[in-house]
Amino acid sequence: MDTLQRDYPWTRSPLVACAPMRLIALAPLAVEVSKAGGLGFIGAGSDIATLASLLSEARQLLSSSVSLATHDDTLPLGVGFLLWAFSTPPDSLLAVLAEHTPAAIWLFAPRRPADLQSWTQRIREATRGRSKIWIQVGTVAEAISAVKDCQPEVLVVQGTDAGGHGLEAGAGLVPLLPEVADAVSSAVTSSSERLYMPALIATGGISDGRGLAASIALGAQGIVMGTRYLAAPEANISQGYQRAVLRSKDGGSTTVRSKVYDGLRGTTDWPRHYGGRGIINESYRDALAGLSAEENKRLYDEAVKTGDAGWGEEGGGGRLTAYAGAGVGLVREVKRAGEITDEVREEGRKVLRRAASKL
Ligand SMILES: Cc1cc2nc3c(=O)[nH]c(=O)nc-3n(C[C@H](O)[C@H](O)[C@H](O)COP(=O)(O)O)c2cc1C
Incomplete structure (x- = not known):
């Protein structure tokens, strides 16, 4: 069984996720994306003081709608952290994660690669492995190091078209994603430590179903969009x-x-x-x-x-x-986050079918 389907059973394939945009992707946006069969991330960034209340709000919003099928009794959404503020996750943060166990934890921008290892290990201990680890990377070297050091369940491969922060020196998804896929696959095959292949998720410049279809063709199992969701009423963004x-x-x-x-x-x-x-x-x-x-x-x-x-x-x-x-x-109108999620996934499927029928 596909690991994404196992870990996020309420989602539909290919996976469409909303980026953990600090201050913008809060509980309402994340919940609406998950409710539409996607995976919504709350952007906690480096601010851990508000995390408990954000997750309580998400829990409340979810409880007032249809219940989503989850794995291991996790909360059907994710939370994203910016690691440069802490080399290791503070105990207060781990306690909140242990209480709410979001289905996915997204890690990005460590000061040193070793910090990723510390975060991964401590989160897995706190949530007894129930919260799965996503790591966002921007180069082949970062991808290999993350897989060897942390064995994340998901690697988010960020192309340089991405909105918000990313590596100053990077490549677009077209060259980056296949090279990451090949390099990680060969590192996994040649390793003596029984490494496993993480799911690869593409991000950076994807705003519609054509971008989703292209990402799948490049070897991704799903996508993350940030910019597209800025034009959703559930985004916490000024007019x-x-x-x-x-x-x-x-x-x-x-x-x-x-x-x-x-x-x-x-x-x-x-x-x-x-x-x-x-x-x-x-x-x-x-x-x-x-x-x-x-x-x-x-x-x-x-x-x-x-x-x-x-x-x-x-x-x-x-x-x-x-x-x-x-x-x-490609972001031309405001649409509800659930509608964006459905539309991009369905258009992506259509584009892939149309392309296959032409062969
Ligand atoms: C407004 C905005 C804020 C963002 N904030 C974060 C963040 O807090 N943490 C993070 O890991 N990524 C953040 N990102 C980057 C996303 O994780 C992702 O790489 C990016 O949105 C993908 O590109 P796209 O915007 O073209 O879809 C942000 C992106 C945007 C557009």
Whole structure:
């Protein structure tokens, strides 16, 4: 049996998951995605103080809807953590995970590879192996090291088109995913330690069923989308930000991966080799033109006070950060998260069938 079907029995294949976007993917978004046969992740990021209440809210939302079939009595959703803030998971966090046992725990951006090992081991101990480990990687080397050190159940392979943070130096999914698949498969086969093959999930620039179909063709068993879910009413996102996403086209030229946005927002704790992909705005253009970081920050802080207007209008003017991926041009309307999940999965299946019938 497919391990994803075993561990997440309420989901439908191919798996469609929502990225654990910090501050944006909270309980309502994650629950709606899971209810539609996908896997919703709550983005806890590095803030563990609110985790218990987020999970209680999710539990409550789930209890008021049809009950989803789960494995090992887990909570039918996931939680994502940014590891750079803690080299090992704090005991208070482990206690919350032990109480709620989310079906999946997503780990990303450790300061050192060894931190992944510590997180994996301690989470498995706390949840008695019931919460399965997902690790997001951006290179072949990261993938091999994660598999050897941690044996995650799932590797999320992040292509450089991804919105939000990712490696500054990376590759798109087309070359990255097959090379990761080959390298991990050969590491597993040649290992003397009885390694097993994790499920591979593609992410980065996927906004519709065509992206899903392409990912399956590349060797993935499912996908994660972040940017597409920014245009869902259940996303915790301001209207100005959502409108900036909806009017952006041609994401290859209108988004950029950079450290400028971290500087303005004060999120400068990210390890050096990560940058955040967001929509190009006045702050970025000014930084590029040589405006000092201090003056740029002052203008940014002024823009924050203007609320939604800080993200600008058609034609520009925005200074506030709108993290989004290169697939932003395919995000054209607001739809409920459940509808997005169903639509992308069904369109993906259709595209795959149509392609196969042409052979
Ligand atoms: C607004 C936004 C916030 C994100 N926040 C996180 C996060 O907190 N933790 C994380 O692991 N990934 C985060 N990501 C990255 C996603 O995990 C994923 O790699 C990305 O969304 C995939 O690309 P896409 O946005 O093109 O679908 C974020 C992405 C976006 C767009």
